[in-house]
Amino acid sequence: MAAKQPVAIGMIGCGFYAQNHLHAWADLRPEGALLSAVCDRDPVRAEAAGKRFGVPHFTDMGKMLDTVKIGLLDIATRMDTHRELAAIAAERGVAAVVQKPFAPTWEECVAIVEMARQHNAWLAVHENFRFASAMRAVKKILDQGTIGTPTWARLSWRTGFDVYRGQPYLAEEEKLVIQDVGIHILDLARYFLGEVAHVSAETQKRNPKIRAEDTATILMRHTSGAVCVVEATYAAKRQNDAFPETMLEIEGDGGSVILTKGEKVIVTTQGLSFEDQVGGPLLHWTSRPWHVSQEAVLHTNRHMFERFRDGLAADTSGEDNLKTYALVEAAYEAARTHAAVKPVQWVAKG
Numbered sequence: 248m249a250a251k252q253p254v255a256i257g258m259i260g261c262g263f264y265a266q267n268h269l270h271a272w273a274d275l276r277p278e279g280a281l282l283s284a285v286c287d288r289d290p291v292r293a294e295a296a297g298k299r300f301g302v303p304h305f306t307d308m309g310k311m312l313d314t315v316k317i318g319l320l321d322i323a324t325r326m327d328t329h330r331e332l333a334a335i336a337a338e339r340g341v342a343a344v345v346q347k348p349f350a351p352t353w354e355e356c357v358a359i360v361e362m363a364r365q366h367n368a369w370l371a372v373h374e375n376f377r378f379a380s381a382m383r384a385v386k387k388i389l390d391q392g393t394i395g396t397p398t399w400a401r402l403s404w405r406t407g408f409d410v411y412r413g414q415p416y417l418a419e420e421e422k423l424v425i426q427d428v429g430i431h432i433l434d435l436a437r438y439f440l441g442e443v444a445h446v447s448a449e450t451q452k453r454n455p456k457i458r459a460e461d462t463a464t465i466l467m468r469h470t471s472g473a474v475c476v477v478e479a480t481y482a483a484k485r486q487n488d489a490f491p492e493t494m495l496e497i498e499g500d501g502g503s504v505i506l507t508k509g510e511k512v513i514v515t516t517q518g519l520s521f522e523d524q525v526g527g528p529l530l531h532w533t534s535r536p537w538h539v540s541q542e543a544v545l546h547t548n549r550h551m552f553e554r555f556r557d558g559l560a561a562d563t564s565g566e567d568n569l570k571t572y573a574l575v576e577a578a579y580e581a582a583r584t585h586a587a588v589k590p591v592q593w594v595a596k597g
């Protein structure tokens with residue numbers, strides 16, 4: 248069997264969260280993912296990343312692509328820049344992974360997907376919650392039929408952790424908890440229970456110091472008939488905070504699977520229960536409490552690299568992520584109208 252070709256990786260954005268992407272790419276070098284250049288419009292951040300990971304650094308993506316031959320771009324800038332950067336990648340026929348949220352509006356998300364299709368450019372969204380070890384373990388339990396057909400679920404992400412310290416921009420966003428973290432949990436709901444028929448939602452702003460909603464309670468009916476509650480808040484006040492873990496309970500017609508703090512799973516089937524630790528290991532570059540999220544970056548980057556290298560679409564391709572983004576839009580619409588909303592569906596032109 249022919250040896251698989253290595254892929255030259257270009258990192259765009261070397262800010263707060265991109266540090267995890269950079270460490271993950273460094274860990275994937277032995278597998279053929281060769282971090283080859285970094286770029287940040289802030290020269291200090293660009294140079295720091297270039298020095299730390301031993302690659303050339305740039306402050307302009309176009310100059311980087313003129314200078315270094317890149318196979319796969321990893322764009323970890325904030326959402327307001329994604330359309331412009333993804334367009335440059337598509338026009339140059341370079342494959343790209345874009346961090347979530349895909350873009351500030353549905354229309355911009357669609358424009359990015361259609362631009363990539365027009366240029367036949369490979370495109371995916373870095374949506375990493377479903378790639379976390381614990382979530383993949385739960386998915387395996389469901390796929391094995393251990394609890395029968397899932398009929399009801401609650402996916403809960405509740406914290407009082409100071410997310411604004413690492414990401415101060417969150418306090419000024421026009422839309423907050425649904426667009427920033429709800430999007431992850433809605434993606435998990437699709438991953439575990441399939442597509443959604445309609446969405447109801449209530450939002451609250453419980454922290455007076457921030458601009459937008461920090462608490463959302465979402466109720467969904469899936470096309471399978473299953474019902475799912477998605478909850479997310481940055482305004483919890485509790486001991487033993489689980490940040491950044493997602494707690495879940497999924498019930499099927501043959502049992503249930505519950506994921507508790509510390510990534511412990513409790514499975515009940517045929518009247519018997521067993522427990523297991525399903526979290527991933529601490530890595531040489533990860534630290535509590537972010538380790539759960541950081542380890543998910545490694546698995547997500549590996550998935551993107553392997554799927555691109557093998558000429559296959561990613562599970563969270565641009566087109567797939569439109570279905571998750573449509574749930575974000577539907578939840579905001581439902582909260583605004585206090586009525587159930589059918590998520591919009593994107594249909595490819597031509």
Ligand code: NAD
Pocket residue numbers: 259260261262263264265286287288289292306307308323324325326328332346347348373374375413414540
């Ligand atoms: P940040 O502001 O710390 O970093 C963004 C960096 O991009 C900055 O250094 C900025 O200078 C650079 N940049 C902006 N425009 C650029 C351009 N045109 N060319 C080159 N560089 C440019 O933001 P962050 O907190 O690291 O968030 C980045 C993205 O990651 C956001 O979309 C955020 O939602 C997402 N995020 C995802 C997760 C997760 O996947 N679990 C966690 C945190 C943040």
Ligand code: 89V
Pocket residue numbers: 410414427428491540
């Ligand atoms: O994971 C994220 O997308 C971050 C959060 C604060 C939720 O961790 O924005």
